[in-house]
Amino acid sequence: MKISTNGRLAVSFLLMGATTAPLLALVSAGDSAVGMVETVSPTTGSLLAPLETGDAPITVTFSGAADDDSAVGHVELWYRKEGESWAWSGESEDAAAGDFEFTPPGSAPGFYGVYYFDVVVEDSVGNRTTAPSGSTGEGQTTTEFFETSSVEEWWIVL
Numbered sequence: 251m252k253i254s255t256n257g258r259l260a261v262s263f264l265l266m267g268a269t270t271a272p273l274l275a276l277v278s279a280g281d282s283a284v285g286m287v288e289t290v291s292p293t294t295g296s297l298l299a300p301l302e303t304g305d306a307p308i309t310v311t312f313s314g315a316a317d318d319d320s321a322v323g324h325v326e327l328w329y330r331k332e333g334e335s336w337a338w339s340g341e342s343e344d345a346a347a348g349d350f351e352f353t354p355p356g357s358a359p360g361f362y363g364v365y366y367f368d369v370v371v372e373d374s375v376g377n378r379t380t381a382p383s384g385s386t387g388e389g390q391t392t393t394e395f396f397e398t399s400s401v402e403e404w405w406i407v408l
Contacts, residue, residue: 288319288320288373288375288377289377290317290318290319290377291371291373291377291378291379291380292315292316292317292322292371292372292373292377292378292379293314293315293316293317293371293379294314294315294368294369294370294371294379294390295312295313295314295315295316295346295347295369295371296312296313296314296390297310297311297312297367297368297369297389297390297391298310298311298312298313298391299311299367299391299392299393300393301392301393301394302393302394302395302396303393303394303395303396304395304396304397304398305398306353306354306395307351307352307353308351308352308353308354308365308393308395309349309350309351309352310327310349310350310351310352310367310391310393311348311349311350312325312327312343312347312348312349312350312369313346313347314346314347315346315347315369315371316346317371317373317374317377319373320373320374320375320377321373321374322345322346322371322372322373322374323344323372323373323374323375323376324342324343324344324371324372325342325343325345325346325348325369325370325371325372326338326339326341326342326369326370326371326372327339327341327342327350327352327367327369328367328368328369328370328381328382328389329352329365329366329367329368329389330365330366330382330385330387330389331354331361331363331364331365331366332363332364332365332366333363333385334385335383335384335385336368336381336382336383336384336385336387338370338381339352352365352367354395358397359397361395362395362396362397363394363395364392364393364394364395365392365393365394365395366387366388366389366391366392367389367390367391367392367393368382368387368389368390369390370382
């Protein structure tokens, strides 16, 4: 790789086993330059949600998303209702830690049941962790979302 006298830079490199990779940094050293390609996926960290609740939205807390080579770009909340397939919730945060407010899709009584949660993390150069897929897997945390019943008062007359 050479920098020409007219200030133009010609970059070419071959990555074994990869068709594209983001160029993370380009450092000039005299009349040559060195490029670093970052292809490592970030880490997901951990998730915490209530074991059971009858209240929506369900707060799902995430922390510890990280990338050693570049910054965390965003974190997406993925969910799977028991017996169904994984789907992106539409919730995304541009931080390595925070809270998602997940509202089960649909309407009563169909949205009651067990929900599994996981995250997909994307770093600032576009590398992503693998998204959950299919109709199996328990993710990182589970919540049973149940119907709350109205409180009945009982009076005993003596």
